[in-house]
Amino acid sequence: MSDEAPLLDTLRSICGDAAVLTGGDMAAYATDWRDMFHGKPLCVVRPAETAEVAQCVAACAETGTAIVPQGGNTGLAGGATPDDSGTQVIVALDRMTAIRRIDPVGMTIEVEAGAILQTVKDAAGDENRLLPISLAAEGSARIGGLIATNAGGVDVLRYGMTRGLVLGLEVVLPDGQILSRLRHLRKDNAGYDLKQLFIGTEGTLGIVTAAVLRLVPQPRHRATALIAVPDIASAIALYARAQDEVGEALSAFELISGAGLDLVAEHMGQTAPVTADWVLLIEAGSSLPSLREAAEKLLETAFEEGWATDGVLAESEAQADALWQLRESLTEAEGKAGGAIKHDISVPITGIAAFLQEAGNMLRAVAPEAKFNVFGHLGDGNLHYNVMNVTREDAAKVNAAVHDVVAAHHGSISAEHGLGQYRVAEWARLASQPEHDLTRRIKDALDPDGLINPGKVVPKRG
Ligand code: FAD
Ligand code: MLT
Ligand code: ZN
Known part of the structure; x- marks a missing residue:
């Protein structure tokens, strides 16, 4: 049990009185973006620099107080929301927003953990470089x-997940030590790649305070198309042809259902x-002027083969942006319509049509009234198979039905959002014993007292 009042005084002495929030001032930090998880923190502390984070973590460790790291609070798995015990401290990185250094020749950028993705992308863009992480929450999500979530998004198809863009990392460990490996290197095989322990582990092993990220050239041209397809098999055929026709320029291949539109x-x-019923949003980007020609040829082929029934190829940047606006509004629209049970699943792309068929059949049996908002990153085999109009009592049955189909396809029940607290029980149900054992051993090795984001990702003991 922690000794609360002296801890608050210590945190105030480290970060300043104004940087320690209590009572109603904590409201925005205590609930997640979807308003699904509601925590009751002891306080929110907002350090201004790495040394302050380290001192706060050490002070919490000394008093046995649990910590919940928080960035932009846009996570979809409840990972940044504390429990309701009134004893956990949220360490918010939202004051650590500096862009420290950009190297347009070495194609790297060094930033503090609280920098907002859009701001970092703008800074890279000023140097004609791109930080290729794109998602609808980029105006709020922080580096x-x-x-920590190894975020995906709509450009993974071409550029990979966030993990592949992290060259160097600075982390505060659970005992307050600072592990600093802010290297601007593409190649570094000297020993274990320790930064990987903190990428995608959702703040359960340490607090990221700064990072060096890899940049890519900013493509000068883009071709964006919204295309109606008769069925999923046609979408997959078109995907394969797109790989042939536009190759490495293909950056997004997104599926949207008519219900979502x-x-x-x-x-x-x-x-x-x-x-x-099904629509694709496809984008390719290149600095070569022949891109549009290749995109037009691809569309022509799609109509000839019967893979497309209707479509538009954007004629301007504004039209392309408007097409993306449709895609990026899906999550907010879903929330306004009453929310959904989210299933962030992935299966091999060639199994997507069968997955949809089998999951649909299962759900007709367990939740006949269900409505669907299915969309996602088809090119990555990652769908947001979101089920609406389900009673609270039926939610567990729906989750199990969908995830069992995923497991039968050797897929993942969290392709990009992480487990947080939302999916930890389902992971525990489906993971093998060696996965359980190794996960627990890693957690115990780095955080033996279980004080960093307890209850997230790693199932509770017993
Ligand atoms: P938070 O929500 O604050 O935290 C997320 C997790 O990371 C928590 O477990 C938290 O404890 C931990 N954490 C936060 N900061 C740190 C830190 N400095 N050190 C250690 N741990 C930390 N995700 C995708 O992958 N792809 C998408 O396409 C996508 N689209 C989205 C669209 C919308 C509209 C919304 C609301 C969310 C979307 N997300 C998507 C989910 C979310 O934006 C990402 O998970 C994002 O990476 C979270 O960043 P954040 O700064 O908001 O993190
Ligand atoms: C997306 O692809 O838009 C996101 O992952 C958000 C969501 O699943 O709602
Ligand atoms: Zn997504």
Whole structure:
């Protein structure tokens, strides 16, 4: 049990009185983006620099107080929300926003963990470079949170997950030590790649305070198309052809259901120029002027082969942005329509049609009234198989039904959002004994007292 009042005084002495929030001032930090998880923290502390983070962590360790790291609080798995015990301290990185250094020749950028993704992308863009992480929450998500969740998004197809973009990392360990490996290196095989312990582990092994990220050239041209497809098999055939025709320039291959477009029209007032049961949003980017020609040829082929029934190729940047607006509004529209049980699943892309068929059949049996908002990163085999209109009592059955189909396809029940507290029980149900054992051993080795983000990712003991 922690000794609370002296700890608050210590945190104030480290970060200053104004940086320690209590009572109603904590509201925005205590609930997640979806308003699904509601915590009751002891306080929120907002350090201004790495040394302050380290001192706060050491002070919490000394008093046996649990910590919940928080970035932009846009996570979809409840990983940044504390429990309701009133004893946990949220360490918010939102004052550590510096962009320390950008190297347009070495193609790297060094930033503090609290920097907002959009701000970092803008800074890279000023140097004609791109930080290729793109997601609808990029105006709020912060670098530390993106690294901690190994965020995906709509550009993974071309550039990979966040993990592959992290060259160097600075982390405060659970005992307050600072592990600093802020290297601007593409190659570094000297010993274990320790930074990997903190990427995608959702703040359960340490607090990321700064990072060096890899940049790529900013493509000068982009081709963006919204295309109606008759069925999923046609979408997959078109995907394979797109790989042949536009190759490495292909950056996004997104699937949206007609039901999702209806939600966006109803709740966000945005109307799609093309609609059908299934629609694709495809984008390619290149600095070579021949891109548009290649995109036009691909569309021509799609119509000839019967893989497309309707479609538009954006004629301007504004039109391309408007197409993306439809895609990026899906999550907000879903929330306005009452929310959904989210299943962030992935299976090999060639199994997507069978997955949809089998999961649909299962759900017709366990939740006949269910409605669907299915969309996602088809090119990555990652769908957001979101189920709406389900009673609280049926939620567990729905989760099990969907995840059992995922398991039968050797897929993942969290392709990009992480486990947080939302999916930890389902992971525990489906993971093998060696996975359980090794996960527990890693957690215990780094955080023997279980004080860093307890209850997230790693199932509770016993
Ligand atoms: P938070 O929500 O604050 O935290 C997320 C997790 O990381 C928590 O476990 C937290 O404890 C931990 N954490 C945060 N900061 C640190 C730190 N400095 N050190 C250690 N641990 C830390 N995700 C995708 O992958 N792809 C998408 O396409 C996508 N689209 C989204 C669209 C919308 C509209 C929304 C609301 C969310 C979306 N997300 C998506 C989820 C979310 O944006 C990402 O998970 C993002 O990476 C979270 O960043 P954050 O700064 O908000 O982290
Ligand atoms: C997306 O792809 O838009 C996100 O992962 C958000 C979501 O799943 O709602
Ligand atoms: Zn996604």
